[in-house]
Amino acid sequence: MIYPKNITGPQFNKSDLVEFSFDGAQLTLPIPVIPLNDGRIDELSTTKDFKNIDTRNWETDGFDNPYHSLVVQKWTFEDSATWDNIATCMIEISLMEVTDEHKKSYMTLDGIAFKKYIIDCFSIIYSDEEDENMDDPNWPKMHNEFNYQCINKPHLNWLQVQRCAVEGRKPSPMAFIPIDHRFLLSITFSMASLHYQDRTNPYSNELIRKLEFDLFDEYMQSIDLSYTDKTLKIIQSLA
Secondary structure, eight states, rough: OSSSSTTEOOOOOGGEEEEEOOOSSSEEEEOOOOOOOOOOEEOSSSBBBOTTOOTTSSSSOOOOOEEEEEEEEEEEEEETTOOOEEEEEEEEEEEEEHHHHHHTTTTGGHHHHHHHHHHHHHHTHHHHHHHTTTTTTTTTTTTTTTGGGGOSSSSOEEEEEESSSTTSSSSSEEEEESSSSSSSEEEEEEEEEEBBBOOOOOOOOOHHHHHHHHHHHHHTTTTTEEEHHHHHHHHHHHH
């Protein structure tokens, strides 16, 4: 990506590619080479093979689903003219195991059922946030399915929604990817403009927000997911 004005940051097309194996799929994630600046986080799961993995020792989310962090990265974009830090960016990618009931029904491999599951979960998690932003027609809410968008893929589409990553800031993009009958992937992506007491940030909040969504789109396009023949047959039978 060509960054606007004097903004400098990692190039996603020069990322390291890391493969993760599953019973029903092979996933390749781009891992950006991020700058060595303040607040930097660069964490990658040491586990790459999730075939027949035991998840009983994993942490659980609010729905008691086991989850495992694959990637956490945080860095700061800089202005090449002043070397001021102008915005932080954070990527968090987690793997979640669905319930036995959802495994038996192949929920994650059924496009309609998968979307309903994600929207229903968001309706529960963000119900309070919806009440606080009733007057904002563009705020992600139940009635607009949290600004849901379909990310078109050849066999099974991915989902994009929006949620507020940090209180007091505008919603950020988030994606969900069906991996196989057992796992789904969540990707959260957020940027925040930085300000100083003695000077204003030369880049507007609107520019930073547009950059956030453009980078998210570029990152999603660089992810590769290949299903096994068995998984493809299940997807086709549910279509």
